[in-house]
Amino acid sequence: MGSVLTTDFFAALISGAILAGMPLLLAALGETISEQAGLLDIGLEGTMLLGAYAGFVVANWTGSSWIGFLAAIVAGMAVNVLMVVFCVRMGRDQIVVGIAILLSMEGLTSLLHAAQFGTSYPRLDGVPTVAIPGLSKIPVIGPSLFSQPLIVYIGFALIFVVGWMLYKTNLGLNIRAAGWRPVALDNAGVSVMRIRTIASLSTGALAGLGGGYMAIVTAGIFVPFMTGGLGFIAIVIAMLGRGRPIWVLIGSLLFGVALSIATALQLVGINISADVVQMLPFVAVMVALAILARQSYLPAALGTPFVRGER
């Protein structure tokens, strides 16, 4: 077993974890904002899919990954406009609307993909990596951790941005109030609808970017259903993170490792079933929940529409 701990293995593990964990991180950060504002965004996977599709199409068309990322953000926000209209403005059931978003985006992206790329299979060029001087020379972790596409560093920076926004700004206070005591926020003269709208659109932007990352950086191609349940894993991570971006990061990397470790182990000649490895983090979390069995400390008003004057 000693041969397992080679540099190749660690390098593959770290870059694999980042590659698989980054879309999770972005989407889960987005979900965190919505959840703190009292919106449960079950359609996250649909948002990611349209982000991935738009990101791929635009990046393929313009040849620029940055315009692709921008398109992914815009597409994600556009999807969550549906969430805003139906759940925030009309106060309809968030789970029903979330599932509607999920199903229609799965169908829509698959249809659009078949219509546009049914016969040709264009592939994007790899995204150039940016090596951080000095740090990227560290053995083993250097090349895999500090020689990444620029968007990866931006993703990690977004952890601090979201944390700062939620806990150090007025907007963040309002968002958390919209999730815990929307009535109090309303009484203070702040529009709950406006705050939840901002939160949901931010979620759309981040989840769309996460999807765009998958299509542009990870795969270089769009495939229908390419998110493959990552959106739901992101929802789980966000709920377990309980509004703390640092826990969202830990969760995303943990699941990122789990999703990529099977490949890394194959590099050093150990063939372990991907089913086992992908199952393990969920088993670990369930066991932890069952033993600790704490309340999940979710925002009190999570999932309930806000109606002025209703008690």
Add this chain to the structure above:
Amino acid sequence: MSDRASGATLSEAVRVPSVWERGGKAFWRRAAPIVYALLAGGVLLLVMGKNPAAFYWTTLESGLLTWPGLTQTLIRLAPLLLMSAGFIVAFQAGLWNIGGDGQFLLAAAVVGGLGASMMGVMPFWLALILLCVIGFVVGGAWTVVPSFLKAYYGMNEIITTLMMAFIGINLANLLIKGPFLSHETLVPQTKVIPFKYLLPYIPGTRIHVGLMIALVVLALVHFLQTRTGYGLRLRILGMNPKAAVHAGLSVKKDIMTSFALSGGLIGLAAAVEILGVWGYVRADWNPAFGMTLFAIVFLAGLDVMVVIPFVFFFAVIQIGGHEAARQAGLPNDFLLLLVGLILFFMVLTEWTRIRARFNKMRKKAAAGVTAAPAEDVNNG
């Protein structure tokens, strides 16, 4: 003036609409989203350069109007009905069992894995009954951890059932590739139950008796929900869990049993599908009925009787849409978009109805007939 106004509204209120009128309205209220979604989907097909009339006609023809198509549809109906009943039992009690696909696949893997070897040691009818029970138990057992955490610690069941679904799907694959693996095929799958031992046909058709099982189970669930104290308790729990606690109901027990029943029905759905259609389970097989069935269940207003025609419609477009998509050169996933659109239009029509009711109240209040509370009117 005010006398005449109140007289007019009085006569309006007295005029009793006929049964047909009421039934028609109720039907349209539920069917309207489907019609709108079909229209919107048709526009999309036009934009993509396909002929929507031909598409829908092919769907109808190969899902309903030909004998083999109708047979396929009715066969598909069995697992879909049982799974819908499973979701309804949980949703009516206010419990979000999001992990149906995990319960389904795990039960399918166990039933498929044990099936072939059980057929050899006992009469096949006994094995079939036992396997249905096993499917029910496995599906139900997979809900125990989430429902325990929900009942005793208030843990959000959406997150726990989702995680259990991921574990269940992976575990099903592990079982199929491990202990249940058949060494006779290249693709990993379970041993095949001989065709003659599968669920028998309904006499005169090629539809297995799973459909009958499903309809009987749905009738039982309907009875349970509408005619027993347990059903009433579950509805109270769903409408107002705090009221249920204050009324002294044993909420914890009810949460656990209704969750187990929900998972059990989904497991039974899997057993019926495997024992009636496939006879084996292949690794990575996932029909993913769960998410689309949510839509149908909501559309039917969480009613196990109303859900039957809706599931039938869904089975028709699932079976017929497959053929229509193939002929039009489209991916099968057009159906997902259609179901998503149905949900959006359902939400939209619900909202317009609520709006209309508020506006009516506002008008009445303005005419001075009823003094509606001011705050309600302002909220419309």
